[in-house]
Amino acid sequence: MLNRKRIDILLEKEIIEAMGCTEPAAAALAGAKAAELFGMKPERGEAVVSPNMMKNAMGVSIPNTSLHGIRAAVSLGIAIHKSSAGLSVLSTVTDKERKEAAEFPLEVKIDENAPSLYVKVVVYGQGHSASAVISGEHDRFTSLELDGVVLSEATMFFPECQSFSEDSFLATxxxxxxxxxxxxxxxxxxxxxxxxxxxxxxxxxxxxxxxxxxxxxxxxxxxxxxxxxxxxxxxxxxxxxxxxxxxxxxxxxxxxxxxxxxxxxxxxxxxxxxxxxxxxxxxxxxxxxxxxxxxxxxxxxxxxxxxxxxxxxxxxxxxxxxxxxxxxxxxxxxxxxxxxxxxxxxxxxxxxxxxxxxxxxxxxxxxxxxxxxxxxxxxxxxxxxxxxxxxxxxxxxxxxxxxxxxxxxxxxxxxxxxxxxxxxxxx
CATH class of the missing domain: 1.10.4100 (2-methylcitrate dehydratase PrpD)
Incomplete structure (x- = not known):
């Protein structure tokens, strides 16, 4: 028997609003979440992305800026430091945030073994750190850490197995x-x-x-x-x-x-x-x-x-x-x-x-x-x-x-x- 309710839920989750290309948006969202968790102005940051995330963000324009690429997207997210807008995180960018992003020291690395859709952002400062990982789906946080301690807040987002179970259902x-x-x-x-x-x-x-x-x-x-x-x-x-x-x-x-x-x-x-x-x-x-x-x-x-x-x-x-x-x-x-x-x-x-x-x-x-x-x-x-x-x-x-x-x-x-x-x- 057709599971209409499950399809309803799936469509409600998938058909959502986003501002600009979703790969830079996801990278910015991870940066915003890491900075939000950190709770103070970070001194430097690191972004680790999958090859596909790097590829998809390189040539597309970021809304409200003249910028392109992972470095710009993550730095803007860190400057914005609020994740509540989800994939519309870049819908408003102030001059102050653009300036902070341009000056922020961020190292970008590619992890060849990462899942196809993957971005991890770590911010550091005053002996502390915070990190956020988005994986599998553009707005799905799979890990949140503060000073190396995994936060229970991650369970508020989609559990690790959900993307797999949804794909398995769709395939049927x-x-x-x-x-x-x-x-x-x-x-x-x-x-x-x-x-x-x-x-x-x-x-x-x-x-x-x-x-x-x-x-x-x-x-x-x-x-x-x-x-x-x-x-x-x-x-x-x-x-x-x-x-x-x-x-x-x-x-x-x-x-x-x-x-x-x-x-x-x-x-x-x-x-x-x-x-x-x-x-x-x-x-x-x-x-x-x-x-x-x-x-x-x-x-x-x-x-x-x-x-x-x-x-x-x-x-x-x-x-x-x-x-x-x-x-x-x-x-x-x-x-x-x-x-x-x-x-x-x-x-x-x-x-x-x-x-x-x-x-x-x-x-x-x-x-x-x-x-x-x-x-x-x-x-x-x-x-x-x-x-x-x-x-x-x-x-x-x-x-x-x-x-x-x-x-x-x-x-x-x-x-x-x-x-x-x-x-x-x-x-």
Whole structure:
């Protein structure tokens, strides 16, 4: 029997608000918590991060500053020294905090053996120390220490096993389960998804109106009518609108986003395009929200297999969720969604993650264009089959193969990507 309550709780935990890119935000949050625990002005600090955290924070703009990278994010968090805002910790930064962060002596190290998503911040002063560790999820504290003593406060946050148990639960959900859940949403979840669409459409509109980053979304909509007149125009508008949200977000817009799988770009990808296609098709709000629930859940399921940070681009896996939502809105059934996933995995599986930065908007646009191709083929009875490369006989097999590539096949790719980035970019 479908455990609706557990899915409700999971979505309420996952679809939350964040300001700016979530890797710098997580690093700043760890810094803020360590400084908060310390209780006085620290003299120096140390940050230890996983390779993926380093990679994802290097090239993206930090809101309310002109800064990039782990060093800046952690130093700002330490200067702010308040963790109550969570992943919106950087939503307000004063001139005084910017100055303190710029002057703060912080050593940054990479731990090659750390979990994929990991940041530890230690602050020192007057013979004392305090540390905070975030691991597994962007806002999940797994260790808090003061002068080497583990604090019981850590139990207020998510326990060490929770991320694993949630991933295990997500991995059991079938496409049938996802569609069944989405077909009858509680009022609370409808409100949550409505907020996600509204906030993410707002940053998308900002990217469409103004010059941010590469302006992928704004430029790609320049030749489109304000209201799409064909399905293809709706698909193009949907892809460009999502890219526009990323344009603004990666360039440091202070507008918040509602995230998916710990990522604002993925949150934008699974909401904005779905709402635009629903509008074009004349769907009711309830139908649109059901489609968004499908895209959110499929995105989370795929992340449970591949990890939150890896060498595989998260926009691609999020766009698979969007493609399934497209199928739902166009009247497809479970078989059509299954074919859509196969078509996606048969197309863009090699797209790499080389950190958060302005070109993420390009990858979102490309991935969502692939989503429209995948669902169009599936709606016409076409599917990539088990004879095609890494594609399996069904979507579950294809996802398993994609997971193996992400874990076994791309570990050295990930190391090479980071080496290249470190050679050209200061930490």
């Amino acid at each position: 959900l079938t496409l049938g389960d996802v569609v069944e859940y989405a077909s009858s949403l509680s009022d609370g979840i409808k409100g949550l998804l409505r907020k996600a669409v509204s906030e993410n459409r707002a940053i998308s509109d900002e990217g469409l109106r103004n010059e941010w980053g590469l302006s992928v979304g704004r430029i790609m909509t320049a030749s489109l009518p304000s209201v799409p007149g064909t399905l293809q125009e709706a698909f193009t508008m949907a892809a460009a609108a999502a890219a526009a949200g990323s344009d603004a977000r990666m360039a440091g817009s202070v507008l918040p986003v509602m995230i998916n799988s710990g990522s604002g770009n993925q949150g934008i990808t699974v909401t904005v395009p779905v709402s635009i296609l629903a509008e074009y098709l004349g769907k009711s709000e309830d139908e649109m929200l059901s489609a968004v629930a499908i895209s959110e859940l499929v995105g989370l399921v795929l992340t449970s297999f591949k990890d939150r940070l890896s060498a595989l681009c998260g926009a691609f896996t999020a766009a698979i969720g969007t493609a399934c939502a497209y199928s739902y809105l166009l009247g497809g059934d479970i078989s059509t969604m299954d074919a859509t996933i196969n078509n996606m995995i048969g197309n863009l599986s090699g797209i790499i993650c080389d950190g958060a930065k302005d070109t993420c908007a390009l990858k979102i646009y490309t991935s969502l264009t692939a989503a429209s191709i995948a669902v169009t083929l599936a709606m016409n009875g076409k599917r990539a089959g088990g004879e095609a490369g890494i594609v399996g006989d069904d979507s579950l097999s294809s996802i398993d193969h994609l997971t193996r590539i992400s874990h076994e096949g791309m570990e050295e790719t990930n190391r090479t990507i980071l080496r290249i980035m470190l050679e050209k970019t200061p930490r």
